[in-house]
Amino acid sequence: MIGGYCGKILEVNLSKSKIHVADANEDVLRHYVGGRGLATKILWDRLGSRWSKVDPLSPENLLIVATGPLTGFYPGGRICISGKSPQSNGIIGSTVGGEAGIDLKCAGYDAIVIEGASKDPVYLWIKDDEVEIRDASKYWGLDGKDTVVKLTKDAVDYLNSKYRRFGEWKDPSILYIGPAGERLCRVAVVMEKWTHAAGYGGYGAVMGSKKLKAIVIKGSGPLPEIHNPIKFHNLLYMAYDECIRRDGMRRWGTGSGGYSVGAMQSSEPVKNWQEEWHDERSFGVDEFERRVWIKRYWGDYGCPTTCLKIALVKCGPYAGSLTDNPDYELQAYLGTNLGIFTPEENVYVASIIDDLGICGINGGNVLGFAAELYQRGILTKEDLGGLDLSWGNAKAFGELAKMIAYRIGIGDILAEGTYRAALKLGKMKGVDLLPYAVQVKGVAVGAHGIRSRMDYPTPIAYACSVQGGDHTSVARLPIDSNGGEIVRIMCDSAVVCIFNFFPNPSLMWEFYEAVTGIKINPHDWCYSDGLRILYIQRAALLLGGPDFYWDPKVHDDNPLRFYEPLPTGPYKGQAADRSEVENLKKQYYEAVGWDEYGIPRSDKLRELGLEDVDLALEEVRKRLKHS
Amino acid sequence: MAMKSQIWIMRDYANCSGCRLCEVVCSLVHEGKIWPEASRIRVFKFVPGVEFPHFCSQCDDYPCVAACPVKALSVNESTGAVIVDESKCIMCGKCIDACPGRIPHKHPAKNHVVICDLCGGYPKCVEICQKAKYNALWIVRRDDVNKQTKLYARTPKKISDELVIRLYGEFGRRFL
Numbered sequence: 081m082i083g084g085y086c087g088k089i090l091e092v093n094l095s096k097s098k099i100h101v102a103d104a105n106e107d108v109l110r111h112y113v114g115g116r117g118l119a120t121k122i123l124w125d126r127l128g129s130r131w132s133k134v135d136p137l138s139p140e141n142l143l144i145v146a147t148g149p150l151t152g153f154y155p156g157g158r159i160c161i162s163g164k165s166p167q168s169n170g171i172i173g174s175t176v177g178g179e180a181g182i183d184l185k186c187a188g189y190d191a192i193v194i195e196g197a198s199k200d201p202v203y204l205w206i207k208d209d210e211v212e213i214r215d216a217s218k219y220w221g222l223d224g225k226d227t228v229v230k231l232t233k234d235a236v237d238y239l240n241s242k243y244r245r246f247g248e249w250k251d252p253s254i255l256y257i258g259p260a261g262e263r264l265c266r267v268a269v270v271m272e273k274w275t276h277a278a279g280y281g282g283y284g285a286v287m288g289s290k291k292l293k294a295i296v297i298k299g300s301g302p303l304p305e306i307h308n309p310i311k312f313h314n315l316l317y318m319a320y321d322e323c324i325r326r327d328g329m330r331r332w333g334t335g336s337g338g339y340s341v342g343a344m345q346s347s348e349p350v351k352n353w354q355e356e357w358h359d360e361r362s363f364g365v366d367e368f369e370r371r372v373w374i375k376r377y378w379g380d381y382g383c384p385t386t387c388l389k390i391a392l393v394k395c396g397p398y399a400g401s402l403t404d405n406p407d408y409e410l411q412a413y414l415g416t417n418l419g420i421f422t423p424e425e426n427v428y429v430a431s432i433i434d435d436l437g438i439c440g441i442n443g444g445n446v447l448g449f450a451a452e453l454y455q456r457g458i459l460t461k462e463d464l465g466g467l468d469l470s471w472g473n474a475k476a477f478g479e480l481a482k483m484i485a486y487r488i489g490i491g492d493i494l495a496e497g498t499y500r501a502a503l504k505l506g507k508m509k510g511v512d513l514l515p516y517a518v519q520v521k522g523v524a525v526g527a528h529g530i531r532s533r534m535d536y537p538t539p540i541a542y543a544c545s546v547q548g549g550d551h552t553s554v555a556r557l558p559i560d561s562n563g564g565e566i567v568r569i570m571c572d573s574a575v576v577c578i579f580n581f582f583p584n585p586s587l588m589w590e591f592y593e594a595v596t597g598i599k600i601n602p603h604d605w606c607y608s609d610g611l612r613i614l615y616i617q618r619a620a621l622l623l624g625g626p627d628f629y630w631d632p633k634v635h636d637d638n639p640l641r642f643y644e645p646l647p648t649g650p651y652k653g654q655a656a657d658r659s660e661v662e663n664l665k666k667q668y669y670e671a672v673g674w675d676e677y678g679i680p681r682s683d684k685l686r687e688l689g690l691e692d693v694d695l696a697l698e699e700v701r702k703r704l705k706h707s
Numbered sequence: 708m709a710m711k712s713q714i715w716i717m718r719d720y721a722n723c724s725g726c727r728l729c730e731v732v733c734s735l736v737h738e739g740k741i742w743p744e745a746s747r748i749r750v751f752k753f754v755p756g757v758e759f760p761h762f763c764s765q766c767d768d769y770p771c772v773a774a775c776p777v778k779a780l781s782v783n784e785s786t787g788a789v790i791v792d793e794s795k796c797i798m799c800g801k802c803i804d805a806c807p808g809r810i811p812h813k814h815p816a817k818n819h820v821v822i823c824d825l826c827g828g829y830p831k832c833v834e835i836c837q838k839a840k841y842n843a844l845w846i847v848r849r850d851d852v853n854k855q856t857k858l859y860a861r862t863p864k865k866i867s868d869e870l871v872i873r874l875y876g877e878f879g880r881r882f883l
Contacts, residue, residue, distance in 0.1 A: 152741055179727075186743060229882050232753055247803045247812030247820070248761075248863050250744070251752050273755040300815040302734070302742035309739070320728075324839050374874055375756055377841060379726035382741075384839050386724040390756045392875060400878045 083307035084149035084595035085109055090189045090211065092204060094290050095139055095196030099211050104190055110598065114148030114190060116173025117573035117613045119162035122193060123171055124616045127164065128696055132625030136166035136282075137264055137289040139197035145255065145295065146191035148575030151181040152303045153312065154591050155319050156577035157381030159184065159255075161278040163286045166266045167442070167497055167522040169628060170621030172281035172547045173572040177380040177388075178272035180253035181575060186299025194290060203231070203294040207239070207252075208301065216293040223435040224258045224274055225402070227294065231256070235296055252298035258437020260485035261288035265495035267442040267484065271434070275388075275404035276380075279439040280523055280550045282497070307597030315591050322583040323384040329579065330377065331365075333387035337408030338363035342416060346649040347529035347536065349417040351455075351471050352448035353518045353641045356529040357649025360421040363411055368423045378404065385580055391427045398424045398474070401431035406440070409551075412527035413444025418451060419471025432478045436485035443484070445524035446498045447477050450490075452516050458509055465489040498524055500627075518639040519549050521621065521630055526551020531642055532651035539656045540664045543636050546617040552578060557664070559671045560606035567602065569610050612688045614672065615680045619693045622679060622700045631704060632678025636665060677704045712848040713787035714825065715856060716833055718760060720870055722843040725750060725758030729832035729844065736831050737821075744815040747823040748832045751863040754882045757870045760832070760843065763789060763810050763823040764859035771822070774805035779819070787849055788825040796820055808860035 081087035081104075091100040112121040122144060127134050134140050144162045151159065159181035165172045184192070187208050194204070198213070201220035205212045219227055232251045239249035253272065260268035261284030268284025269277035287293075306312055328336065339361060342348035346357040361367075369376070372391040379386030393401040406414065406426055414433060415426040433443050453459040454469040461468060465483065467476045483491030494501050502517035518525055520542040528536045528551050536554065544555035545565060553572070556564035562585045571578050574592055581588050586602075593599045600609075624630050642656040669676070673684035679701060685694040727743070727750050734742040743749070748762035765787050772780040772789060779795035780802060782788070796819035802811045803820070811820040823830075836844040849856070871879040 182743065225882070229754060236753065245798065245800050245813060246815075247800070248751075248809045250749055250863075273752075275755070300744040302738065302740045302745065302816075305740075313735070320835075320838065375724075377724035377726075378756060379724045381727050381743075382731050383726050384728060386726050386841075390874075392878065394876065402875070402878065 081304070082106060082109055082149070082596050082598065084153060084304055086185055086188050086190050086304050088189050090192045090206070092192060092194045092213070093196045094194060094198040094202065094213065094292065097213055099213070111609050112613060113570070113573035113609070114151070115146050115160035115175070115573040115575040116162060116569060118146050118191060119144040119160060119173060120171050120613050120616050123162065123164065124620065124693070128692060131164070131620055131623040131696065132629070132699065134164055135626055136164040136169065137285060139195070139290065141286055141289070143194040143283065143286050143290060143292070144191060145184070147181045147185050148573055149596050150574040150576050150588070150591055152185055152382065153306065153595050154574070154576040154580065154588065155316070155323060156383040156385065156580040157182050158575050158577050160572055160575055161270045161283045162281070163283055164620070165281040165283070166285045167280070167282040168548045168621060169522070169624040170546065171617050172523070172550065174278035174281040174283060175572055175575060176255070176270065176272050176278035177276045177577065178253060179381045180255050180272055180297055182303070182381045183253040183297040183299045185303055186301045187297055188299065188301060192295065194292065197289060198291040201291050201293050203296060204292065206295070206297045208299060219293050220262065221259065224256070224271055224437055225435055227256050227258070228254055228274055231294055231296055235298070239298065252296050254294055254296050256294035257284045257287045258435060258485070260437045260495070261285055262293070263485065263487050263495070264288050265438065265484060265487070266497040266500065267439050267446060267495060268437050269439045271437055275434050277439060279441055280547060282442070284437050306595045308594045311594040312591070315587060315594055319580065319587055320384045322587070323580055326385065326583060329387055330385055332369070333389060333405050334408035335368055335389070335405045335411060336365040338411035338415065339365065341408065341412070341528070341535060345534035346532040346646065346651045347534060348412050349448065349518070349527050349529065351419050352417060352452040352516065353529070353639070354452065355648050356531060356646055357651070358416055358421070362422055363415065368405065371423050372427050383577070383580065387579055393424045393427050396424060398428035401428040403427055403430040403434050406430045409527050410440040410444070413441050413448070417444055417448040417527070418477050420474055421472070425474035428474050429477050429481070432481050436481060438481060438485055441526060442497055442524040443481060445518060446484070446494050446501060447480060449498045449501065449516055449518070450480065450494055453505070453513065458511060458513070459490070463490055497522060515640045518641050520545070520639060521548035521635055522628070523548030523550060525549035525639060529642070530638065530656060531646050531654050533654070534651070538664070539638065539661050540668055543638050543661065544665060544668050546614060546621055555668055557668060557671060560603050566606040566610040566614055569613050570605060573613065608688070611672065612690065615685060615688065615690055616693055618674070618680055619697055623696065629703065631707065636678055637661070677701070679704065712850040713785070714828060714846050715765065715849040715852050716825070716830060717845050717847045717852070718859065719843055720759040720866065721873065722841050723750065723759050724841050724843070725752060726839065726841070728835045728839055729760055732831040732835045736826060745821065747821050749812070751867060753863070753867045754871050757867055757874055759866055759870060761808070761810060761863050761866070764808065764856045765789065765849070766807070766857035766860055767854050768857070770805040770807070771802035771811060774801045776801060780822070783824070786825045786828045789822045790824055791820055791822055793817070793819040806860060807857065809862050810860060
């Protein structure tokens with residue numbers, strides 16, 4: 081086996097209660113690496129021929145949990161969750177931090193592929209080669225915090241009694257869903273450790289559709305053998321040095337962006353993106369630290385950066401609210417985007433979102449969307465079950481989040497995510513609500529606006545991404561730039577944390593060579609294996625279905641809001657420019673080898689050996705060229 | 708001239724970030740690979756946010772050494788560390804039961820216990836924790852803490868329960 085891999089994939093069929101360990105195909109690993117790339121390959125091989133007919137929330141869909149060759153080796157532990165996305169109907173590689181990736185490899189598996197659906201709530205137990213589908217009825221319905229604590233306790237008790245002579249057993253890693261995932265909300269996430277979420281994609285709903293409450297993993301073996309241990313050792317210490325010297329990032333995490341991105345770069349969502357500027361200093365680096373942080377450095381396995389912190393509100397109306405930082409994305413989406421500007425209220429909403437298992441970004445986006453409809457009188461208090469959804473009313477946002485997770489009243493519609501809710505509510509109210517839906521292809525855009533050009537400088541960043549509004553995987557020219565999507569495919573496939581990748585991007589490729597023995601030139605990656613993964617993701621996105629089909633002419637575009645001039649701040653008046661966007665789109669299509677309709681070209685697909693993808697895309701060509 | 712004191716690893720659980728760099732380097736030194744369960748220092752996390760390192764605290768009376776029926780455990784005179792003779796250990800588990808903190812544990816792949824050997828006096832876990840500026844572990848003179856060290860040998864459950872309240876206060880009760 082290639083260095084860094086276990087060489088085994090765990091196949092679980094929940095309909096048939098069958099578990100099977102398969103050998104990983106070395107050739108596939110060589111070209112698709114792991115994580116997002118491997119998940120894309122598996123999804124395409126098994127569902128590609130009937131992609132547009134597969135309902136993401138049906139037993140037919142797969143839930144894939146995949147590590148990469150650098151999981152556990154590159155500093156910072158992450159694991160990739162994928163499947164057919166109930167948000168975009170394409171493939172999204174959504175990574176989450178924690179110990180699950182390391183535990184899974186120590187148990188001897190590179191990935192888990194879960195198909196089918198259980199009738200009753202279950203969880204998957206993995207302790208090395210002891211793999212079982214276990215009854216989860218006593219955990220079903222629990223919130224995130226209780227799920228983790230109770231499952232940990234039961235697992236440790238079990239290990240201590242069954243493997244008594246080992247000594248004291250450490251806790252296992254737990255990937256789980258909250259009440260939102262159980263109710264198939266498309267804004268639901270797969271979570272780990274209370275606050276860590278594989279956010280984009282809506283895979284909490286996929287897990288819920290399979291009646292799978294959790295995946296509990298304890299691996300007791302070593303990480304797999306690697307190609308060059310001495311070189312690896314040197315690189316490891318180099319990476320430690322690079323990360324440890326970044327004191328600002330370490331102390332404040334991305335949370336410092338709550339002030340700097342808003343006040344200085346003017347690209348932070350404020351009141352559902354009606355503005356992107358604020359001058360609220362309580363969201364600076366220091367106030368969270370003084371008021372709510374009870375733990376300053378909190379990290380995942382092997383991470384020398386530990387950009388996470390733990391926040392607890394100790395007194396006042398929000399006492400007991402407990403979450404991480406919040407990081408920049410959640411300060412923005414569960415703070416400024418809802419007109420909330422105090423750390424305590426921000427922590428309160430984030431704590432509720434965590435407990436329910438809702439995505440901070442997609443959830444915050446749909447809450448902001450609802451609040452703007454309330455501001456405009458389109459949604460009334462009656463529509464909202466009596467809630468006064470005025471900007472800044474944290475209690476009301478917390479209540480609405482619960483209505484979403486439990487699908488109560490209007491929460492049932494909002495649980496479908498901003499795009500689907502906009503269509504449905506628009507029909508009900510007889511108004512076009514898409515101008516207020518700040519999303520791309522069903523996925524909420526990350527909290528980085530493009531209008532000021534000071535943060536995400538490319539106006540097609542989200543428009544042309546194969547993961548919709550995902551801010552960690554954006555389109556950029558030239559296509560082999562470190563900030564571009566194809567290099568990020570490598571980050572998500574080798575499965576490394578981008579915050580440990582930023583300090584020295586070349587290290588990732590060197591690690592990859594030391595661990596696997598395979599040398600990749602980053603530029604070549606972007607025109608061969610990386611591009612191949614991008615093509616399959618693009619094909620799946622365009623095939624879409626069964627509820628929506630995207631048309632690049634219409635949907636390879638910014639949210640309409642980004643064409644409205646910024647009303648306030650240092651970049652007042654700036655907006656995305658329609659002709660520039662069209663021009664850049666054309667350039668980007670050309671650079672990645674897509675035709676004028678935005679479809680990967682036949683000759684390019686065949687050059688990369690993707691004949692089956694080319695054939696499958698005939699369906700899309702017919703649809704788009706005749707529309 | 709007075710004899711040089713043995714070292715001891717002072718620990719402040721509240722400073723532990725849960726990064727597990729100590730586990731990474733410990734297993735690299737002792738096993739030549741990253742192997743969390745074989746690490747002589749192990750970071751427990753029964754409740755998220757409450758991570759803490761658990762490893763030998765070199766009690767002054769070494770109950771583990773006394774309990775070993777086959778003399779597989781001995782004390783290194785210059786460092787004070789408990790040394791495991793892997794060829795003698797029969798993995799009876801008596802040292803685990805004798806330890807007030809149930810600290811020794813079985814090597815996950817071999818038939819012997821593993822106990823912190825202080826890396827011969829230059830513990831790698833402390834080095835990385837200091838390098839990363841967490842200061843959860845640092846080195847002190849054992850003479851300065853002698854007879855107190857045994858107090859640090861507590862079970863993971865006990866340490867965890869106390870830290871949960873220290874960190875989360877009244878709000879932590881529901882996690883016990």
